[in-house]
Each structure stands twice: as structure tokens, then as C-alpha cells.
Amino acid sequence: MTFDLVLDHLRQTSLLLQIAETSHWDQETVMPEKGASLRAEQIGALAATIHTRQSDPQVMEWISALNEAELTPFDRCNVDEARRQYDKATRIPKSLAEASAKAASEGQVLWTEARKQNDYAVFAPALKRNVALKREEAACLTDGDGGLYDSLLDSFEPGAETAEVEPLLESLRPALVSLRERIQEKPAPTALSGSFPESDQLDLARFVAETMGYDFKAGRLDISVHPFSSGTVSDARITTRIDEADIQDCLFSTMHEVGHALYTQGAAHPYLPAGDYCSMGVHESQSRFWENQIGRSQPFAEWFFPSLKTRFDTLNLRGPEELYAAVNHVQTGFVRTEADEVHYNLHILLRFELELELIDGSLETEDLEAAWNMRFERDFGKAPPDARLGVLQDVHWSAGLFGYFPTYSLGNIYSACLDEAMRADLPDRDAMVRAGETAPILDWLRERVHSRGRLLAPQDLIAEATGKAPSTRPLIDYLETKFGALYDL
Amino acid sequence: MTFDLVLDHLRQTSLLLQIAETSHWDQETVMPEKGASLRAEQIGALAATIHTRQSDPQVMEWISALNEAELTPFDRCNVDEARRQYDKATRIPKSLAEASAKAASEGQVLWTEARKQNDYAVFAPALKRNVALKREEAACLTDGDGGLYDSLLDSFEPGAETAEVEPLLESLRPALVSLRERIQEKPAPTALSGSFPESDQLDLARFVAETMGYDFKAGRLDISVHPFSSGTVSDARITTRIDEADIQDCLFSTMHEVGHALYTQGAAHPYLPAGDYCSMGVHESQSRFWENQIGRSQPFAEWFFPSLKTRFDTLNLRGPEELYAAVNHVQTGFVRTEADEVHYNLHILLRFELELELIDGSLETEDLEAAWNMRFERDFGKAPPDARLGVLQDVHWSAGLFGYFPTYSLGNIYSACLDEAMRADLPDRDAMVRAGETAPILDWLRERVHSRGRLLAPQDLIAEATGKAPSTRPLIDYLETKFGALYDL
Structure with a gap:
């Protein structure tokens, strides 16, 4: 049944995301200092792998073969999430996703160093790169019906819009x-x-x-x-x-x-x-x-x-x-x-x-x-x-x-x-x-x-x-x- | 140049293998006890991903387009390793590789518990499964020119043969x-x-x-x-x-x-x-x-x-x-x-x-x-x-x-x-x-x-x-x- 294939796909992707999270935890708590640059590459490689999974068109084919009305609300939500992951992953090119993950990991290393030196200038170039990559990502995600910021906000607060959140x-x-x-x-x-x-x-x-x-x-x-x-x-x-x-x-x-x-x-x-x-x-x-x-x-x-x-x-x-x-x-x-x-x-x-x-x-x-x-x-x-x-x-x-x-x-x-x-x-x-x-x-x-x-x-x-x-x-x-x-x- | 593609492929695979190693380190040192069964699934998912990479026929196509004689010994060795990974990965079905990784992770949990209880019987079923899976793996790897054990030994000591190691x-x-x-x-x-x-x-x-x-x-x-x-x-x-x-x-x-x-x-x-x-x-x-x-x-x-x-x-x-x-x-x-x-x-x-x-x-x-x-x-x-x-x-x-x-x-x-x-x-x-x-x-x-x-x-x-x-x-x-x-x- 194609629904089981969709679930298995989501499950495997979640498990890889969990490993990425453990890797991040490790970086922030126990990793020795010389491990930083290789860790950034490791996280980039895993992010690329996850991106490939999330943008797999096969999953959309499985979904199109489903009768979604027959699904439970829980299962329908999972299908929606698979679609959401696919949409996000295919709009953002793999190279951009990988560059963002790597820049984020390196950015944290520079931020830690900048805090140690109490000097914003140490961190500024990394931030500049992060902002540029985020703007690129946001541009990929927007349909022209919202600003760049809206599409970033949506990643954390699904459906929220700047025009509503700002006055609130x-x-x-x-x-x-x-x-x-x-x-x-x-x-x-x-x-x-x-x-x-x-x-x-x-x-x-x-x-x-x-x-x-x-x-x-x-x-x-x-x-x-x-x-x-x-x-x-x-x-x-x-x-x-x-x-x-x-x-x-x-x-x-x-x-x-x-x-x-x-x-x-x-x-x-x-x-x-x-x-x-x-x-x-x-x-x-x-x-x-x-x-x-x-x-x-x-x-x-x-x-x-x-x-x-x-x-x-x-x-x-x-x-x-x-x-x-x-x-x-x-x-x-x-x-x-x-x-x-x-x-x-x-x-x-x-x-x-x-x-x-x-x-x-x-x-x-x-x-x-x-x-x-x-x-x-x-x-x-x-x-x-x-x-x-x-x-x-x-x-x-x-x-x-x-x-x-x-x-x-x-x-x-x-x-x-x-x-x-x-x-x-x-x-x-x-x-x-x-x-x-x-x-x-x-x-x-x-x-x-x-x-x-x-x-x-x-x-x-x-x-x-x-x-x-x-x-x-x-x-x-x-x-x-x-x-x-x-x-x- | 196809050689760069081969190198990049090897590099990405190595980075994922390193993440798997960090995940294993985490399991053995800092992971809370309830994390064990989900960790086994995470490691299984990552192993499956690595297996897919190592068995990618595209890499063999790139290699066949190379003039290996022109490569440095270091690069020739990398090409040999890519071929070796491919050979091993394509002989062992993905489902078997995943089952082995999961069984190994779960096996260690049961082994730890068995040691705590000082009771071999607690561990025996996990070992039985590990042995069965290893025999299956070894059967996939052997060409009939060596025993099952030879193909397992080769994973750790490339080229070593039981018939030489045993008398030594x-x-x-x-x-x-x-x-x-x-x-x-x-x-x-x-x-x-x-x-x-x-x-x-x-x-x-x-x-x-x-x-x-x-x-x-x-x-x-x-x-x-x-x-x-x-x-x-x-x-x-x-x-x-x-x-x-x-x-x-x-x-x-x-x-x-x-x-x-x-x-x-x-x-x-x-x-x-x-x-x-x-x-x-x-x-x-x-x-x-x-x-x-x-x-x-x-x-x-x-x-x-x-x-x-x-x-x-x-x-x-x-x-x-x-x-x-x-x-x-x-x-x-x-x-x-x-x-x-x-x-x-x-x-x-x-x-x-x-x-x-x-x-x-x-x-x-x-x-x-x-x-x-x-x-x-x-x-x-x-x-x-x-x-x-x-x-x-x-x-x-x-x-x-x-x-x-x-x-x-x-x-x-x-x-x-x-x-x-x-x-x-x-x-x-x-x-x-x-x-x-x-x-x-x-x-x-x-x-x-x-x-x-x-x-x-x-x-x-x-x-x-x-x-x-x-x-x-x-x-x-x-x-x-x-x-x-x-x-x-």
C-alpha cells in the first residue's frame, strides 16, 4: 500500500533528522575544539542527504495515488507534512541547503570565538554569509504573495504572517x-x-x-x-x-x-x-x-x-x-x-x-x-x-x-x-x-x-x-x- | 573530471560514516537509557543511507571512464576503496545491512543488560540473531573460493586468509x-x-x-x-x-x-x-x-x-x-x-x-x-x-x-x-x-x-x-x- 511507503519514507527522514540533532548536541556540549571544521562538513553531508530524501519525487507519486479522504486525521497530517517537506526541499536547491547547514555550523564556531574575544567584528563575516543564504532561501520559498520574512517565519510558526504577528x-x-x-x-x-x-x-x-x-x-x-x-x-x-x-x-x-x-x-x-x-x-x-x-x-x-x-x-x-x-x-x-x-x-x-x-x-x-x-x-x-x-x-x-x-x-x-x-x-x-x-x-x-x-x-x-x-x-x-x-x- | 566526482562521493560517504561513529560513541557514553531503541532505529536508517551511496552504480561508471595509470598511488588507492565499497555493498542487500546495524545496536543494549544481570541467557537471543545475520552477510561476500569466515576476516584485515592466520x-x-x-x-x-x-x-x-x-x-x-x-x-x-x-x-x-x-x-x-x-x-x-x-x-x-x-x-x-x-x-x-x-x-x-x-x-x-x-x-x-x-x-x-x-x-x-x-x-x-x-x-x-x-x-x-x-x-x-x-x- 502506497501509504505505508509514505510513512516509511517520513520515518527514515525523521530518524536522520534526529541524528543531525544529536550531532549538533555533541558539537555544543562535548566536542573537542579541533573537531569543529570537520563537524561542519559532517553536518553538511547529512543535510544534503536529508535534502535528497525530502525532494524525492517518488513520494509525491505515492501521495497522488492515495485517497486522502480515507485517511485518519493523524495520517492526513503526515501526508501534508510530506508534501510540505517536498515543497520546501524542491524550492531550495540542494547546494543552497548544504551551504546553509555548513555556514550555520561554522557560524556558531565563530560566534563562540567572538564572544570569547568580546568582538562583534570576529562574527560579522559569518553573519553576513548567514543572512545572504537566508535571503536566498526565503526568495526560493516565497510565491510572491508574501515578503521574504514571511517564508522564514512559516518554518517556525506554520501559517503565521508578519502582517499579523507584527501588530500583535x-x-x-x-x-x-x-x-x-x-x-x-x-x-x-x-x-x-x-x-x-x-x-x-x-x-x-x-x-x-x-x-x-x-x-x-x-x-x-x-x-x-x-x-x-x-x-x-x-x-x-x-x-x-x-x-x-x-x-x-x-x-x-x-x-x-x-x-x-x-x-x-x-x-x-x-x-x-x-x-x-x-x-x-x-x-x-x-x-x-x-x-x-x-x-x-x-x-x-x-x-x-x-x-x-x-x-x-x-x-x-x-x-x-x-x-x-x-x-x-x-x-x-x-x-x-x-x-x-x-x-x-x-x-x-x-x-x-x-x-x-x-x-x-x-x-x-x-x-x-x-x-x-x-x-x-x-x-x-x-x-x-x-x-x-x-x-x-x-x-x-x-x-x-x-x-x-x-x-x-x-x-x-x-x-x-x-x-x-x-x-x-x-x-x-x-x-x-x-x-x-x-x-x-x-x-x-x-x-x-x-x-x-x-x-x-x-x-x-x-x-x-x-x-x-x-x-x-x-x-x-x-x-x-x-x-x-x-x-x- | 570524473575523478573529482569519485573523490567527492568517497568524501561524503566518509563524513556520514563519521556521523554514525559519533552516534555510536554517544550511545556508549552519554545516551540516557530510554534512548536505546530509537537509537537503534536511527543507526539503522543511517546505515541504509550509507549503503545506498556505496552501492551507487554511477560511481562505477565514473571509475570505468578513468585512466587509472595516470593517478597517483594515493588516488589509485581511493579508487580501489570505492570499488571495494561498491563490491561489498552490492553483494549485501540493503535490507540485510540495515537489519545487521539495528541488531548490532540492540545487541549491545541486551549485552549490557545481561552483564548487569550476570546471565548469558539474557543476551543469547540477540547473539543468535547477530550470528545468523553475519552468516548471511558472509555468504553474500564469498565467491566460493573461501569459507564464510574468510570474508568476515577480510573486513578487518584486508587480504588475510583463515588458512594462513590460523596456523600463524x-x-x-x-x-x-x-x-x-x-x-x-x-x-x-x-x-x-x-x-x-x-x-x-x-x-x-x-x-x-x-x-x-x-x-x-x-x-x-x-x-x-x-x-x-x-x-x-x-x-x-x-x-x-x-x-x-x-x-x-x-x-x-x-x-x-x-x-x-x-x-x-x-x-x-x-x-x-x-x-x-x-x-x-x-x-x-x-x-x-x-x-x-x-x-x-x-x-x-x-x-x-x-x-x-x-x-x-x-x-x-x-x-x-x-x-x-x-x-x-x-x-x-x-x-x-x-x-x-x-x-x-x-x-x-x-x-x-x-x-x-x-x-x-x-x-x-x-x-x-x-x-x-x-x-x-x-x-x-x-x-x-x-x-x-x-x-x-x-x-x-x-x-x-x-x-x-x-x-x-x-x-x-x-x-x-x-x-x-x-x-x-x-x-x-x-x-x-x-x-x-x-x-x-x-x-x-x-x-x-x-x-x-x-x-x-x-x-x-x-x-x-x-x-x-x-x-x-x-x-x-x-x-x-x-x-x-x-x-x-
């Missing part, structure tokens, strides 16, 4: 600015301080991950320059990073990646695309939910404080209330991954507008650092002191990821929608968190999000899970309520 | 038995004892590896159930294992794998087969050379003793002479990787004769444990107390490696040939080792072995390197001289 995200700005201005007049809480040895931080991070339901028999936690999650349902790995003077980076990075990994570990199928995640926005809703709605909540601080105090006797804070205030300190900082919930989406808006301009050609990579610094000062009131705290802080552009940043804000919007609906379903959720019992929370997400695969469009998945079309209202309500109470506004 | 290895037996009998009448040296924490062992293993010239910027050292080496010139990784009551296992496993990795790090080319290693026998000559001719030598003990004593104050030995005697204690043990140089090749002979019978069908996997125990008692005077110390001790058969074991003894034979020739070239080698200066030794091997690739057949490479055709005489002389002095024979 921009609509957050007035509320965030207002909230931030009111908070800035208030006194700052006691900042968290102490000395936090690496091995103890990792140990605590593992404990938190396990409490949130992360299965270490199907994953592992390592250290990398930029935290990330990768893998499959049975091998969903996460990384974190350590600053011995500040435990918050490690802790909240871990919770964030745990949120991604819980989604991965709860996937409906290990290698068919219909069982895979819905979109990056939905993926991000999971990471932000566990990081913010749980990890930065008052009941979590109550549960967590004793574990923190026991492990680190140099901790200055005296109780859960001080911990809750400290981890929600609203302060204008330079680094997105360390940003509080009020500033976070302003960070995203900055990157979103810059990459829109890089892709439409109105901003040159040579001018990116200056543009970053100028607009950062415009939005945040001060310019970054150096490249590491500015334009070099994120891995995305070095890896050729353009169109990805807006999915972070979509994720924040979705996570607030899910949070509101979950609270209605689980009225004693705070008590659960206070007791470190998160299983009902994870079950709720498993049922309504994780197990649903990509059968629905992102906004439809959220609408079904919450009973309402997604909007920015729950996020704004959540922030106003939380920070209103914290800062006595 | 058997010829070692009388000399080894005579030596062993004479030693057994002598008093045993003081055994090495003490307490050796894991992290200190790893630290010392790293120090020894570096002293031997291993480049950690192009490699790494990890822990696995069975030590192994893998990778490429710029990323040649090794593993070891730790027993906190016995530091010898970690130390000599490390030196052994360092020997392999030095060969890999010294390869003539990162991805063309002509620049790759010559044969497994030659590879093994490198591991055994650093483990035995250097690591178990009297001057090495002199250099090493202070480092050992400083790190482990519970060490019972009082000086380098006691260390030298202890690490060369000739004693009938059960485990190949812990065997002294006198017993080692008897271990290999046992496995060699058992796998010859498994492959020719005269021994069933159900009877393997009984056959192992019976013949072990015949050769070593006592039966293993359990499966872990007996039939379950080696990873090879679980990974589908049949025809590999004899290359260990070929390696011992070759390493003794190299040792004899090197001593003539470097008369003050003992003084170098005593000072921890191994660079001239590594340079000698780099020039005569590592950089030569696979342009010559194994025996011709050794003959060119040493000025003499390889024979068992240098090994027997070396053992008689060394152990004659140690045991006052």
Missing part, C-alpha cells in the same frame, strides 16, 4: 512600558546573593527538573554556552549554564529548557511529523510556562526556598517572600535570557525588528552592532557596555535562525492563555506547587498540548486547550496582577 | 605455554593494592595520555562499560573504565586506547579512505605497543612511579621495581583486557576458535557458554565463575564483530616487530621513556605507520617500517627476554 507583538508594548514605568518608581527588593559552586548548582538544577516531571532516564542535563533543548520523546536532552556568583541564570535556564523537554518527552509519536510539536510558539509556551508561571510564582518560592537555603548557606535571603521578590525583580538589564517578565518581550521586539530589516535588506550586517546599541538605548534607556552583553548574546543568528525570535513572544502570549485556563480547571494548583506536586499540572499539559502533535494550527490548538481564541489579554492581566501585588502599584 | 596464531601456543609453565613455578610479585577514587584515576589517566602525545584538543576521555576509541584525525575520542579497588584496569585500558587514538590523530587524511588506517591488525599494533612495549616497560615504571605514589598515598608498592613487577604479574585470570602479555594471546585463541565454529555452524549460540567454559578450563586450568567473567566479557559479538579477534594477536605480532626495529633506530629509547619524553617514539610511528594510510597491505607496511617481513619471532623473543629477567628463568 507591538500591541504589548504600551502595556509593558506603562507597567515598567510604574514599577521603576518603587524601591527594589533585596537582590539574591551568595556563592554557588558549579557542582551544587547542577545538583539543584537536576532536583528542580525532576520535581517538574523531567525524566532523566529519557534525557540528560549538560553545560553549554547557550542553553538549549534537543532530541526526541525517549532522549530529550537539555543544557544549562553556570555563573558561580549568580544561581538564577542556571536555575531559570534549566526550568525553561525543562519546559521544552517535557513537551518533547510527551510527544504523541517518536518519529512521525504529525506527532511532533505544533510550532515553536507552542514549544515556547511550554518553556515559559514552567519558567515563569510555575518557577517564578509565589507558591514555587515557598516550596523551593528550603532546598536552596540548605544547599547554599551563603545565601543572603531570609525566606520565600524575599526569594519571590528577588527572582521577580524588574530591572533594566542587557541580556534577554536574564530578563524579567516585564522586559522580556521588549527584548524580543528589538530582535524582531532588527531581523526584519536584515532580511528585507534595509539593514546591513556591518551596521548591526550600531543599530542594536542605538535601539537598545531607545527602548531600555541605556546602551550595552560591550558586544557580549549586546549583539553577541544570542546563538540564533549564528545558527542561521531568522524568523525564530517572534515565536518567543507568541509563546509568552500562549503560556498566559494556558495558565488562565489551567487555573480554572485546577483551582488548588498553588497548593500543589507549594507541596512540590506538579504531576496534575504536567498531566493537564500532556492531555491538552503535548499529546496533540501538530494536527491543529497553533492558534487552534491553544483555542481548543483553553476554550478561547488566544489573545494578549491574559498575558497583560497576569503581569498587571502579579507585579501590581509585588510592587504595591 | 597457533604457532604462538607452544612458546606461550612453555613460558607460562616455567613462570608458574616461581614466586609471585607483590600485588598492587590501595584505594583509587574515580576522579583521581581519571586525572592520572589524562596525565598519562598527554605524556604519550594524545592531543586533548582533538579528543576526549570518558567512561564506558567496555573501553573503546573512535573518531577522526581532529576528534579522536577514547573511553576507559574505573574500578576503585584496582587502578590497573583504568590505566592500561587508557594506554591501549591512546595507542589507537594516536594512530587516528596521525592519519594522513581526514576523510579519504587511502589516508585512513591500514587494517585492524595494524591498529592493534599501535594500541598494544603503547600499552605493553611502553606502558608495561621497566623505564616507564621508573618515570611513572612518583606520579602514582603522589596521587595515591594508600598505594602499597615501595618503588618502580615493585611497580614493574606488579604490572607484569603473570597470573591466570578470566578477563582478556586484564590479561598479562603471556596469557593474552591464549585468550584470543579461545575466542578465535569459538567464532570460527559459530560462523561455520558447528557451534550453536545456545551452547556457547558451555563451550567457552569447557575450553577455558582446558587452556587456563580453571572455569570462569560466572558469565560476566566468561562469555559476557567482550563487547565484540554483541556488536556483530566477527573476524575481529584474530587482529588482536596480529597486532601483538606487529607491535613486537615495530618495537625491535624502533630500538635499533632509537638506541636511547629507554632513557627517553624514563624522562617521560615520548615525542621521538611517536614521531617514529607517525612517519612509518600513521602517515602511510592504507596504500600498502598490512604485512607490507610492517615490512617497510621494520625492514623485515613480519613473523612471530620478535614477539616470542621479546616475551622470553622480558619475563625471563622478571622471573629469573
Whole structure:
């Protein structure tokens, strides 16, 4: 039966994609430094192989012989994905796909080196190449009915359009600015301080991950320059990073990646695309939910404080209330991954507008650092002191990821929608968190999000899970309520 | 030019083979336990892809259009390797190659579990499947001019024939038995004892590896159930294992794998087969050379003793002479990787004769444990107390490696040939080792072995390197001289 042939083809392709992901994980965590250039070639060779598979016209012949009406929704979704892969692969020439993969791998090496030297100029040529290749890719993908950026965004958030996403995200700005201005007049809480040895931080991070339901028999936690999650349902790995003077980076990075990994570990199928995640926005809703709605909540601080105090006797804070205030300190900082919930989406808006301009050609990579610094000062009131705290802080552009940043804000919007609906379903959720019992929370997400695969469009998945079309209202309500109470506004 | 097409094809295939190796390294060292079955599928999918490439008739068309006489020896060797890959790949059907790769991956999972449970029966069904698949493969490869085993041996030792290797290895037996009998009448040296924490062992293993010239910027050292080496010139990784009551296992496993990795790090080319290693026998000559001719030598003990004593104050030995005697204690043990140089090749002979019978069908996997125990008692005077110390001790058969074991003894034979020739070239080698200066030794091997690739057949490479055709005489002389002095024979 030709449908089995289509499924087998998809399965084999997914397995090769998984190997590419392991190879990438290896590069970011354990690979010795001299391995970098050969690794780039290896990843390029594998990408070329995958591209050949995805552009195989035989698969389209099998599909055309199917009676799609007879298929289950799950199977129909797989057929749609095969068609989508074919369309994308045949529009992008094999040589371009290979060059992009290689440039992305080499770009990350140069980005790491540039961060080490704290010098954007070291990274700029690699970024220039990445942008040029992305523009070429985008031009191949567009039908002329959308801009270049639309076709990149679609890779991460299927069906999303710049013309809709841009005003949606921009609509957050007035509320965030207002909230931030009111908070800035208030006194700052006691900042968290102490000395936090690496091995103890990792140990605590593992404990938190396990409490949130992360299965270490199907994953592992390592250290990398930029935290990330990768893998499959049975091998969903996460990384974190350590600053011995500040435990918050490690802790909240871990919770964030745990949120991604819980989604991965709860996937409906290990290698068919219909069982895979819905979109990056939905993926991000999971990471932000566990990081913010749980990890930065008052009941979590109550549960967590004793574990923190026991492990680190140099901790200055005296109780859960001080911990809750400290981890929600609203302060204008330079680094997105360390940003509080009020500033976070302003960070995203900055990157979103810059990459829109890089892709439409109105901003040159040579001018990116200056543009970053100028607009950062415009939005945040001060310019970054150096490249590491500015334009070099994120891995995305070095890896050729353009169109990805807006999915972070979509994720924040979705996570607030899910949070509101979950609270209605689980009225004693705070008590659960206070007791470190998160299983009902994870079950709720498993049922309504994780197990649903990509059968629905992102906004439809959220609408079904919450009973309402997604909007920015729950996020704004959540922030106003939380920070209103914290800062006595 | 068609030759460039052939080279590019070989290069891409090598890069995919390298990715498969990284995937295997990952499985053995860092993969979470639930990842096992999906990993087996991933490796199967990649093996199928590689098989498709290697059996591509287009490559044979390109080759037939070449004027091979115009090529350099290096390029001619690459063309020969492309032909060899094609021949092997087209004789073995894709489905069989995929099934073998998957069975090997699953076999290792069951072998690990069987070792944990100390129960051969847990592993037996996987071994039965591996043997059946190997027999099928061997039948595809043979032209009827050699037995099934010959075609398996050829994969590891190109051109070697069972009819020549079997009597060669058997010829070692009388000399080894005579030596062993004479030693057994002598008093045993003081055994090495003490307490050796894991992290200190790893630290010392790293120090020894570096002293031997291993480049950690192009490699790494990890822990696995069975030590192994893998990778490429710029990323040649090794593993070891730790027993906190016995530091010898970690130390000599490390030196052994360092020997392999030095060969890999010294390869003539990162991805063309002509620049790759010559044969497994030659590879093994490198591991055994650093483990035995250097690591178990009297001057090495002199250099090493202070480092050992400083790190482990519970060490019972009082000086380098006691260390030298202890690490060369000739004693009938059960485990190949812990065997002294006198017993080692008897271990290999046992496995060699058992796998010859498994492959020719005269021994069933159900009877393997009984056959192992019976013949072990015949050769070593006592039966293993359990499966872990007996039939379950080696990873090879679980990974589908049949025809590999004899290359260990070929390696011992070759390493003794190299040792004899090197001593003539470097008369003050003992003084170098005593000072921890191994660079001239590594340079000698780099020039005569590592950089030569696979342009010559194994025996011709050794003959060119040493000025003499390889024979068992240098090994027997070396053992008689060394152990004659140690045991006052």
C-alpha cells in the first residue's frame, strides 16, 4: 500500500533528522575544539542527504495515488507534512541547503570565538554569509504573495504572517512600558546573593527538573554556552549554564529548557511529523510556562526556598517572600535570557525588528552592532557596555535562525492563555506547587498540548486547550496582577 | 573530471560514516537509557543511507571512464576503496545491512543488560540473531573460493586468509605455554593494592595520555562499560573504565586506547579512505605497543612511579621495581583486557576458535557458554565463575564483530616487530621513556605507520617500517627476554 511507503519514507527522514540533532548536541556540549571544521562538513553531508530524501519525487507519486479522504486525521497530517517537506526541499536547491547547514555550523564556531574575544567584528563575516543564504532561501520559498520574512517565519510558526504577528507583538508594548514605568518608581527588593559552586548548582538544577516531571532516564542535563533543548520523546536532552556568583541564570535556564523537554518527552509519536510539536510558539509556551508561571510564582518560592537555603548557606535571603521578590525583580538589564517578565518581550521586539530589516535588506550586517546599541538605548534607556552583553548574546543568528525570535513572544502570549485556563480547571494548583506536586499540572499539559502533535494550527490548538481564541489579554492581566501585588502599584 | 566526482562521493560517504561513529560513541557514553531503541532505529536508517551511496552504480561508471595509470598511488588507492565499497555493498542487500546495524545496536543494549544481570541467557537471543545475520552477510561476500569466515576476516584485515592466520596464531601456543609453565613455578610479585577514587584515576589517566602525545584538543576521555576509541584525525575520542579497588584496569585500558587514538590523530587524511588506517591488525599494533612495549616497560615504571605514589598515598608498592613487577604479574585470570602479555594471546585463541565454529555452524549460540567454559578450563586450568567473567566479557559479538579477534594477536605480532626495529633506530629509547619524553617514539610511528594510510597491505607496511617481513619471532623473543629477567628463568 502506497501509504505505508509514505510513512516509511517520513520515518527514515525523521530518524536522520534526529541524528543531525544529536550531532549538533555533541558539537555544543562535548566536542573537542579541533573537531569543529570537520563537524561542519559532517553536518553538511547529512543535510544534503536529508535534502535528497525530502525532494524525492517518488513520494509525491505515492501521495497522488492515495485517497486522502480515507485517511485518519493523524495520517492526513503526515501526508501534508510530506508534501510540505517536498515543497520546501524542491524550492531550495540542494547546494543552497548544504551551504546553509555548513555556514550555520561554522557560524556558531565563530560566534563562540567572538564572544570569547568580546568582538562583534570576529562574527560579522559569518553573519553576513548567514543572512545572504537566508535571503536566498526565503526568495526560493516565497510565491510572491508574501515578503521574504514571511517564508522564514512559516518554518517556525506554520501559517503565521508578519502582517499579523507584527501588530500583535507591538500591541504589548504600551502595556509593558506603562507597567515598567510604574514599577521603576518603587524601591527594589533585596537582590539574591551568595556563592554557588558549579557542582551544587547542577545538583539543584537536576532536583528542580525532576520535581517538574523531567525524566532523566529519557534525557540528560549538560553545560553549554547557550542553553538549549534537543532530541526526541525517549532522549530529550537539555543544557544549562553556570555563573558561580549568580544561581538564577542556571536555575531559570534549566526550568525553561525543562519546559521544552517535557513537551518533547510527551510527544504523541517518536518519529512521525504529525506527532511532533505544533510550532515553536507552542514549544515556547511550554518553556515559559514552567519558567515563569510555575518557577517564578509565589507558591514555587515557598516550596523551593528550603532546598536552596540548605544547599547554599551563603545565601543572603531570609525566606520565600524575599526569594519571590528577588527572582521577580524588574530591572533594566542587557541580556534577554536574564530578563524579567516585564522586559522580556521588549527584548524580543528589538530582535524582531532588527531581523526584519536584515532580511528585507534595509539593514546591513556591518551596521548591526550600531543599530542594536542605538535601539537598545531607545527602548531600555541605556546602551550595552560591550558586544557580549549586546549583539553577541544570542546563538540564533549564528545558527542561521531568522524568523525564530517572534515565536518567543507568541509563546509568552500562549503560556498566559494556558495558565488562565489551567487555573480554572485546577483551582488548588498553588497548593500543589507549594507541596512540590506538579504531576496534575504536567498531566493537564500532556492531555491538552503535548499529546496533540501538530494536527491543529497553533492558534487552534491553544483555542481548543483553553476554550478561547488566544489573545494578549491574559498575558497583560497576569503581569498587571502579579507585579501590581509585588510592587504595591 | 570524473575523478573529482569519485573523490567527492568517497568524501561524503566518509563524513556520514563519521556521523554514525559519533552516534555510536554517544550511545556508549552519554545516551540516557530510554534512548536505546530509537537509537537503534536511527543507526539503522543511517546505515541504509550509507549503503545506498556505496552501492551507487554511477560511481562505477565514473571509475570505468578513468585512466587509472595516470593517478597517483594515493588516488589509485581511493579508487580501489570505492570499488571495494561498491563490491561489498552490492553483494549485501540493503535490507540485510540495515537489519545487521539495528541488531548490532540492540545487541549491545541486551549485552549490557545481561552483564548487569550476570546471565548469558539474557543476551543469547540477540547473539543468535547477530550470528545468523553475519552468516548471511558472509555468504553474500564469498565467491566460493573461501569459507564464510574468510570474508568476515577480510573486513578487518584486508587480504588475510583463515588458512594462513590460523596456523600463524597457533604457532604462538607452544612458546606461550612453555613460558607460562616455567613462570608458574616461581614466586609471585607483590600485588598492587590501595584505594583509587574515580576522579583521581581519571586525572592520572589524562596525565598519562598527554605524556604519550594524545592531543586533548582533538579528543576526549570518558567512561564506558567496555573501553573503546573512535573518531577522526581532529576528534579522536577514547573511553576507559574505573574500578576503585584496582587502578590497573583504568590505566592500561587508557594506554591501549591512546595507542589507537594516536594512530587516528596521525592519519594522513581526514576523510579519504587511502589516508585512513591500514587494517585492524595494524591498529592493534599501535594500541598494544603503547600499552605493553611502553606502558608495561621497566623505564616507564621508573618515570611513572612518583606520579602514582603522589596521587595515591594508600598505594602499597615501595618503588618502580615493585611497580614493574606488579604490572607484569603473570597470573591466570578470566578477563582478556586484564590479561598479562603471556596469557593474552591464549585468550584470543579461545575466542578465535569459538567464532570460527559459530560462523561455520558447528557451534550453536545456545551452547556457547558451555563451550567457552569447557575450553577455558582446558587452556587456563580453571572455569570462569560466572558469565560476566566468561562469555559476557567482550563487547565484540554483541556488536556483530566477527573476524575481529584474530587482529588482536596480529597486532601483538606487529607491535613486537615495530618495537625491535624502533630500538635499533632509537638506541636511547629507554632513557627517553624514563624522562617521560615520548615525542621521538611517536614521531617514529607517525612517519612509518600513521602517515602511510592504507596504500600498502598490512604485512607490507610492517615490512617497510621494520625492514623485515613480519613473523612471530620478535614477539616470542621479546616475551622470553622480558619475563625471563622478571622471573629469573
